[in-house]
Amino acid sequence: MASTSRPVHPSRLRRIYVPVLHGIGTNDHEKFAEKSVERLAAHLSTSGSGWRSTECEHDCEEFAPKHKHVEHPSGAQAVIDPISWYDLIGTPGRWTTAFWLIRTLLTLCGVHALVNGWAIMNVLSGLPGVSQSIRHPWRSTMSVAAGIWRVFRSMAWILVISALTLLALVFGVPLIFISPHTRRLASDALGWTSDEDTREAVIQRVSEAIRRPPDEHVVLIGHSQGGAIASSAAHRRSKRRTSLITMGSGLAVLGAIRAARDVSLGSTIALLVAMLLYVITAILAVWQVMVVTAHAALTLLLTSASTGIALWSVVIAPGVSLQHSLMSARLTTQSAALISATSPTLDWLIVAIIIAPVIVIIYSRSVKPITERIIAECRSELPGVDLCATFDPVSYPLAALASSDRVRRIAQSNALWDHTTYFSNRVETLRHVERHLSQIATGSTSPKQVLASAHDAMCNDEASASARMARTARGATTLIAVIIAVASWPSAPIIAWAAGVCTYALGTVAKQRTWTRRQSQPVSRTIRRFMHRPHYPWAYATIAFLAATSMLGAMLVPAFPGAAILAFATYLALMTATVLALGRSVWTAWAAAVGLAACAAVWMTQATVYGFAVAIGCLVIAGSFVAFQVNRTRDSRSLSTISG
Secondary structure, three states, X not given: OOOOOOOOOOOOOOEEEEEEEOOOXXXXXXXXXXXXXXXXHHHHHHOOOOOEEEOOOOOOOOOOOOOEEEEOOOOXXXXXXXXXXXXXXXXXXXXXXXXXXXXXXXXXXXXHHHHHHHHHHHHHHOOOOHHHHHHOHHHHHHHHHHHHHHHHHHHHHHHHHHHHXXXXXXXXXXHHHHOHHHHHHHHHHHHHHHOHHHHXXXXXXXXXXXXXXXXXXXXXXXEOHHHHHHHHHHOOOOHHHEEEEEEOOOHHHHHHHHHHHHXXXXXXXXXXXXXXXXXXXXXXXXXXXXXXXXXXXXXXXXHHHHHHHHHHHHHHOHHHHHHXXXXXXXXXXXXXXXXXXXXXXXXXXXXXXXXXXXXXXHHHHHHHHHHHHHHHHHXXXXXXXXXXXXXXXXXXXXHHHOOOOOEEEEOOOOOHHHHHOHHHOXXXXXXXXXXXXXXXXXXXXXXXXXXXXXXHHHHHHHHHHXXXXXXXXXHHHHHHHHHHHHHHOOOOHHHHHHHHHHHHHHHHHHHHHHHHHHOOOOHHHHHHHHHHOOOOHHHHHHHHHHHHHHHHHHHHOOOOOOHHHHHHHHHHHHHHHHHHHHOOOOOHHHHHHHHHHHHHHHHHOOOOHHHHHHHHHHHHHHHHHHHHHXXXXXXXXXXHHHHO
């Protein structure tokens, strides 16, 4: 986690200049100022940190239109000034832009592949050794599982980036010729990376704007390409009076594009061929994995049903319980054999083993010579932070290549369009800018700022957990919709596809609206939600799923009239608790407790010694969940009181 808590200067500063630079695609200064400067000033005035908006004391001709003045209780005054550079970028010809776009997309694909390959190597080198695994088996197991997940995620990102690159080549190049807006977007990056005169003119404008008196501290804020421009301009100033905050910076991406001018045409063609081979091989391999996953899910469902039946037969018909248990074991063995039969065959493994190193070699020989130059540009020693959203493809290379002391990964809404929502993110982005400005205004790290730093960490964790919960709920809802559609119309797979796509789209809209609504919540409420999060989500999920297994058996083997309906309702409650646990929802403990209490009621209706024993066990676990959550609620209220 990045840290910017060190004081920038030991004495208090009375004037702070905060220039804000826009990214590509901006052609209206007023709209840019409304979406960035005004949102930042409004957040400072309403955050409770003491900042307040003030009016201009004079005409303020030295600042750009739509700038804002704010004042800190310490007496420090800050000017938030929108700096535009789009008018310095020319519009090149269509063929020039199209050729540049092709080379750029291939270069970006290579950079992303190298970054993910680097991440894979770091994960593999960080796995625990044999001695550590013996001393700490549980921790080592979880570390290995997390490492395997990160490796597969990185490999999936290589596939996604390669596929998106191919789509961009197919649809983006024609848009250069027919869409002026698309050509303008490409021209912004083209002018910065390929035209030295334009690049120097942009840096000169920013440098003139930040040429401030010696008693002023400059906090450069840049979004997207503006982050790359701010980084280049900031390095020409003294570190003593300069800070740099970037949001979704394209420094690594644009640096790679600029350096790609040295890549030969043969290497560019080799990149395209390697990318096509990787995409084709990966799609075929992923199809095999999807088939295996489907069989594994079916195996899990059938095994759960047979295990539940065997469990309930102990209470209902003890004489046939052994028969059901043997059937459960036989079904599990047969399902495992089916999974093995549908796993990727040896020939596919050989093809993957041969193609993957070839692609890595091609990528390395084509792009690696410029990687060291890019890394050097990304390693800034200025105070500040580089904010990078998890699903932001523009800042993803910077997050991997930049200094870990500056990079802070934030969740945002966990969507591919998060690159455009940094100034809308009050919880993770604007609060960090606010804390940095407050620290500069006071010249020291006060206890209140230390508490604010702790609050920021809690808010970031809460935002990440909320985004994970929304994604988990969306995925579970989509899966249920597809299953219902397949069961209802088995001969019409297009309906299942349509149901899945529509449900996923609606879930995405709901996820985005929930994220937007939470940006206006007070910090105290966010902290309370953080304190309500479960510390052991996998334990909750495992217990709830095991209890749901028994309810699945109760549905299939009802012991009394209406038992199937009651068991079905309990099964839904327990599966909901499982999904909530996997998403780390604040309602995990309560949902699991309710489901276990209902499960205990179903077992108690059997009026057997075994049924009563299981019911008491369910009630004890449910009571422990409730007690643990009550304690966390009390702790969160105490923390909110201290914060107030």
